[in-house]
Amino acid sequence: MDNTLPDGGPDVPAPAASAAVRAQLLATEHWSLLASRSTTQGEVLTRISMFLTFTSASLLSAALVGQATKFSDTFVMFGIVVLFIDLGIGLLTQVRVMYVGMEDLMYVIAMNRLRAAYVELDPGLARYLMAGSHDDQPGSRKTYYFFGPRSQGGHVAGSSMTFIISVNAALIALLSGTLLVLPGTPLGLAVTLAALCGLAFLFVSLARSYRRYTAVWQAFTPLSPTPPEEQAEG
16 A cells, blocks of 8 residues: 655655744734733732632621620630631632742743744844843843833832732731730730731741742743843843
8 A cells, every 4th residue: 555645755844834824823822822821810810809808808797796796705706717717718819829920920931932933033023022032031021021120129029929928927917916815915925926927927928939930940941041241231
């Protein structure tokens, strides 16, 4: 039986796609990444809004129960249960926010790699691209902020991740203070210990996030790294 194909046989390599076809394929992948990034960002913002709404409603409910029960022991138990539930939901939200932060970085790196392919197809496009076209750490920073380097501390402090960690730290401080006061711990000492618990959670969570971020770059091998001269300019 003759297996030879009309185009020359199964061993003949397929002709390379034209530049126009390659550009179309790259653009299709780019739009897919943009849609995925937008969907992910919308989902996590909705999750944060749901958590804040639930926390506000539950604390308001606790206040109403306190007035109805004249702040009896029943109210104390109810308040502790409410704080535990709020904290549990907050921790789940924090995990999702952290993962979305890494997913967003993933999409940025992938789109930077596609821009590198655009520049490879037409080097003259490079001067029109404000976002990064290199899939390494300097390239990702350029995509996040076009106008040169900026304070990484300010970027982290204003992020959704830091915001949700701060909210959870406040809930931990409230819950810790309540649990410390119940057995008779002096109020001043209870407040101090509760604040330390909240701050410890805040710093540990931020440190874990930073380690996760740096681990990505240690394990990742860029396909189109930023040239040394561009890094020096940045």
